[in-house]
Amino acid sequence: MTQSTQTQNTYFNLTCDGIGFLNRPRTVKTKKGEYFACTIQASRGDANDKTRFDLRVVGNEAKSLFAQLLEDFPALTSTNFRDHPTVVVGFRAGDIVAMTFETTDRQTGEKIQTPTIDGRLLKFKFIKVNGELWYTEKSADTASTEA
Numbered sequence: 001m002t003q004s005t006q007t008q009n010t011y012f013n014l015t016c017d018g019i020g021f022l023n024r025p026r027t028v029k030t031k032k033g034e035y036f037a038c039t040i041q042a043s044r045g046d047a048n049d050k051t052r053f054d055l056r057v058v059g060n061e062a063k064s065l066f067a068q069l070l071e072d073f074p075a076l077t078s079t080n081f082r083d084h085p086t087v088v089v090g091f092r093a094g095d096i097v098a099m100t101f102e103t104t105d106r107q108t109g110e111k112i113q114t115p116t117i118d119g120r121l122l123k124f125k126f127i128k129v130n131g132e133l134w135y136t137e138k139s140a141d142t143a144s145t146e147a
Contacts, residue, residue, distance in 0.1 A: 015094045015122065018042040020050070022087040022127075025066065025076050028056075036066045038121070040091060052114070055093055055121040062123050065135055073129060090125030090137075093117070 020042030028037050036057035041050045057066050070076055075083045096119035103114045127135040 013094060014096055015092055016096060017090070017092050017125070018044075018051075018053070019088065019090050020053070022089050025070060025087075027070075036063060038066070040089065040121075042091075052116045053093055053096075054099075054116050054118050055091075056119075058120045059122045062121055065124055065127065066121075069127065069129075069134070072134075085130045088128045090127075092122045092125065093119040094122045095120045 018040070020040040022038055022040055024037075024039040026037055027034055038055055038057065040053040040055060042053055043049070044051050057063050069087070073085050073087075075085060076087070078084060096117050098115065099118045100113040100115050102111055104110070105112050123137070124135060125137045126133065
């Protein structure tokens with residue numbers, strides 16, 4: 001009788017769900033290929049506080065929705081920010097980690113450290129463009145009652 005031992009990898013998955021404004025949607029080109037990325041200014045608390053998320057779009061459905069959003073609203077990638085439509089998203093992010101990066105204060109010109117949450121955009125729960133619902137996720141409850 002032989003006893004087999006299976007090694008099982010264990011890991012921890014840190015995710016968060018939020019609602020915020022989608023900013024800086026872009027395609028990032030690297031030597032290994034290209035990927036979608038964006039910044040989301042997520043709302044938190046009751047005093048209209050915001051937290052910045054710098055996210056790489058990795059979920060398959062999120063990638064296709066992101067590509068369709070850029071195709072339907074080409075002004076999102078315009079360098080003139082006044083032309084951008086307002087995009088509010090419900091999202092899920094994973095592999096999040098707190099980071100800082102150096103920026104220049106627009107008023108004083110001095111260097112400042114800007115906090116951000118770096119991570120991966122796993123999925124969109126909804127997308128609203130200029131107040132109009134553009135996409136909403138089918139919930140598990142809705143899908144099971146339709147079946």
